[in-house]
Amino acid sequence: MWDWLSYNPAMVETRFIIKARWVIPMDAGDPVLEHHAVLVDDGQIKAIVPKTAIPAWAEDWPVIDCAQHALLPGFINLHAHSSMNLLKGYADDVALMPWLHTHIWPAEKRWVSKPFVHDGSLLACAEMLSGGITTFNDMYFFPQSTIEAVKRAGMRAHIGLVVLEFPSNYAATAHEYIRLGTEVRDQYKSESLLSFSFAPHAPYTVSDLTFEQIVTLSEQLNLGIHTHLHETRAEIDQSLEQFGVRPLQRLLSLGAIGPGTVLAHGVHLEPHELETLSRQGAHLAHCPSSNLKLSSGIAPVAAALTAGVNVGLGTDGAASNNRLDLWQEMRTAALLAKVSEQGAAALPAYQALSMATLHGARALGLQDKVGSIEVGKQADLVAVKLDDLNSLPCFDPISHLVYVAGREQVTHTWVDGSLLYQRMPDGQPQFNQIEVEELRSIALQWQLKLQTTAS
Template sequence: MEPVDILIQAGWIIPVVPAGELLVDGAVAVADGRIVALCSREEAERRFQAAETVSLPDHALIPGLVNAHTHAAMTLLRGITDDVPLMEWLNDHIWPREVRWVDADFVRTGTRLAVAEMLRSGTTCFADMYFFPDAAWEVVRETGIRAALGLIFVDFPTPWARCPEEYLEKNRALLQNCPADDQIQWLLAPHAPYSVGDATFERIAELADHANLRVHLHLHETAQEIHESLDRYGERPLARLDRLELVNECLLAAHMVHLTEEEIETVAERGVHVLHCPESNLKLASGFCPVARLADRDAALALGTDGAASNNDLDLIGEMRTAALLAKGVAGDPEALPAARVLEMATLGGAEALHFDHCIGSLEPGKYADIVAVDLGRPETQPCYDPISQIVYAATREQVTDVWVGGQQLLTQRRLTRLDWTALKAEIRPWEIRLAEPLEQLE
């Protein structure tokens, strides 16, 4: 018999590749952190000698979810200001607090909280865009989750850097001192076209080409963004990025709410990765991403939550349901964005966007054992005729019981194995007190 480290037996295995495939009463064999085989339970018992066997007969196993757009440390700002427009939210409530309070310790605590929430909702990899990415790097290493961390660029002073030259210098240093691997990738993260000028974008394009990095930014999020771009540059933001040679398969475009038919064609033809954030778009009344029309043109689609300050959670299972239902309503078509497609967006689509698809995003031999167990034996998901539909349309994140990343169990029966929640909660409390101070005291 072949020795393996773990044999996970489950009622259903959903590998995502091939699309819609389902293995009933199956098992996943894991050795050295990677998947050795997917097979029937009977075959697994004949073929493998496991150091540990986990039996989950009421569960479905899916690939770890990939949150393709978030701002992890902003979990500390969850609920600080709700029910206001995006630019008012940023200018009057978020940015003043960030200027006053954000530092490396803020990012460490906020990112730990985000990782705890994401693991407990089945996310095993995330794309981050925030200040002090070196501090986020430390937290990712200590917690065992995977991440693509954004190297921030804006054209104004922030707690992270004072000018474009300093952003570039700091980001280059991180690229040199903290090389990417299968746990952490680096992204170039200019905030948005309205906060980054042409000269900075030109340097980003050069660095992206030289270092083979992807570019992650907010794009076409609001109608106001487009109107201001037309006034300032005489062209829409996507056209401006195209002029700057950034519209290609290395572009990760978050939101993409306001698109013309011509822009949809361009995005699909160039291989731009659209990072769809339906709940944040709804909450900020930004509009509706034409995700069904993008899917019809085989555009590259991934799913993100945005930050917990504007969502207000990092729950990709909930995001899948919202994405599927909203796509049907906007398209007027119940067949738009079916369950298997939206699950693919939340797994392999995100892995492809973040350049992790060679090692995660689907349950396949040779890939890392990033695996999520969802309990479908509860009243909320019974009877179970179609496990994929049940996960997308009926399950909640509370049904995620166990999570493995690279074969290491980071969640066991809803209990975090590397994060001490009692200690983390005590770490959060002082930030809650500081951030709740009235804004006039921050001036």
């Protein structure tokens, strides 16, 4: 038997068994399976059985012993700007619009390039994998460079094909953004770990005509739409002044709100607007830490869930968070909902965990592949060690995962059955496909460059 302390990524085989103290399936069955094993073959979950009932056909498979662990579906980061990892801590304690206009957009104009996006995305992939994130929904320039980093890391990603009206280092016009994005999608559409959507940045940066073109293309190519919406009151006031309606109503009239739409933030949504999202089948990406840090507000998440809206969790970019950490987002989301609704049961632990897993999968149309531990799904899995001193005693593993555990307790992360990350006995990270020292070097090199703009 391989125990978690000695398991070497080089030993990965196509068939193996993970024996865990708790399996948290996140399906329609029991919320917790004690002393169970998950059998994986060629990247797919083949069986979930008690530890003592391994079927005869798998008795000789290698075993990974996670005796003090909870085994979860991989987390899904529903809203990210991965390569902004290089801007982590670059401009803090500033509200959204000054943050964008005074700090972020000038830095992007000077530095954003293919190498910037590749290197920032690679750092982000490492951070996410070490925290149990197996899939992320991205939105940024030079998506091909993000894809190259994702492929190197081995992750699953939903790539947003960003569209804006104003020029950047990536494209000059909305038409060029769309053309470049569709070319990237055409080039990589057969990659099994990649999926795509159009990513018009926001209603305040994209015209009606461009939104209409995106809606038409999304229908033709069967792609979703990923955009920011109702993040600040200023955004809503600007829309009322310019268009006479709130942003959601505008996008609804343009046909941009439907089952394939992921709306990031949704901080300032009225009850009737939540009902609209529910009827349309649209999804919300709740980013509580970013909303708090940029003083945007507290999103009505409990009300959205009550209205029947599918809500997942996102980190946003590291420049406005500064962690790509869904453990932090789960806990913050649950606590904020209790305060805003004045009810301790407003967002229970299991629901918060669902937002980090299955809800995110549904939003990306990946619920048949990932988001829960079920036979036939892909083996995107996370092992979390719950016997550390700070985690004891443990009465309820689901409660512990939301209110006690953190990303430092993630010991293994698998994507498609491949072990991509493990925490070593000395606490150091080890990645199957990325060297830690290379990541350190990348981060320090970019820090030196970016300091010339920050000063």
